[in-house]
Amino acid sequence: MTFLPQPCEPCEPCDPPGCAVLAMPSEIDFCNAAGLLPLITAAVDQHADGLRLLVLDLTATRFMDSQGVRLLDAVRRALPGPARLRVVAAQRGVPSRVLELSGLRRDVPVHDNLAEALRAENGTAKGGAAA
Numbered sequence: 001m002t003f004l005p006q007p008c009e010p011c012e013p014c015d016p017p018g019c020a021v022l023a024m025p026s027e028i029d030f031c032n033a034a035g036l037l038p039l040i041t042a043a044v045d046q047h048a049d050g051l052r053l054l055v056l057d058l059t060a061t062r063f064m065d066s067q068g069v070r071l072l073d074a075v076r077r078a079l080p081g082p083a084r085l086r087v088v089a090a091q092r093g094v095p096s097r098v099l100e101l102s103g104l105r106r107d108v109p110v111h112d113n114l115a116e117a118l119r120a121e122n123g124t125a126k127g128g129a130a131a
Helices: 033-045 066-078 094-102 114-121
Strands: 019-023 053-057 084-088
Touching: 019 033, 019 114, 033 053, 033 066, 053 066, 053 114, 066 084, 066 094, 084 114
Parallel strands: 019 053, 053 084
Antiparallel strands: none
C-alpha cells in the first residue's frame, strides 16, 4: 500500500535564500502522485515572494511511474514567475531513467546530488545537469 508522505518542509538554515528543497517519498505512482501536488504547492506558496529555485530530492525514491513524470511537469508549470525546478536523482535509479525515457529531463535539470543542484543555482556548477 502506498501512503501519502509529507515532503519535508524547507529548512531555512540549510537551504540558500530563495531556494526550497523537498524530499520526495520512496514511491511516486498513481496512488499518491495526485496527493503530492497540493503538498508541494503549499510548500512553494510559503516562499512565493522570493522563491527562485525548487529542488525536489528523489534520492530516496525507489519507484516512479508515469504519474511521477506528470507530477513533476505539473509542479514545473505551477511554479511562480522566475522560479525554476531542479531534480536530484541517483544516476542509475529508476526515477532518473523514467525522466530520461519520458523526455522531461530535457525540460527539468536532473543532478546526481543536492550539492550539485544548489551549486548550479549559484552559477558554479560545471557542465550543467548530470547525464
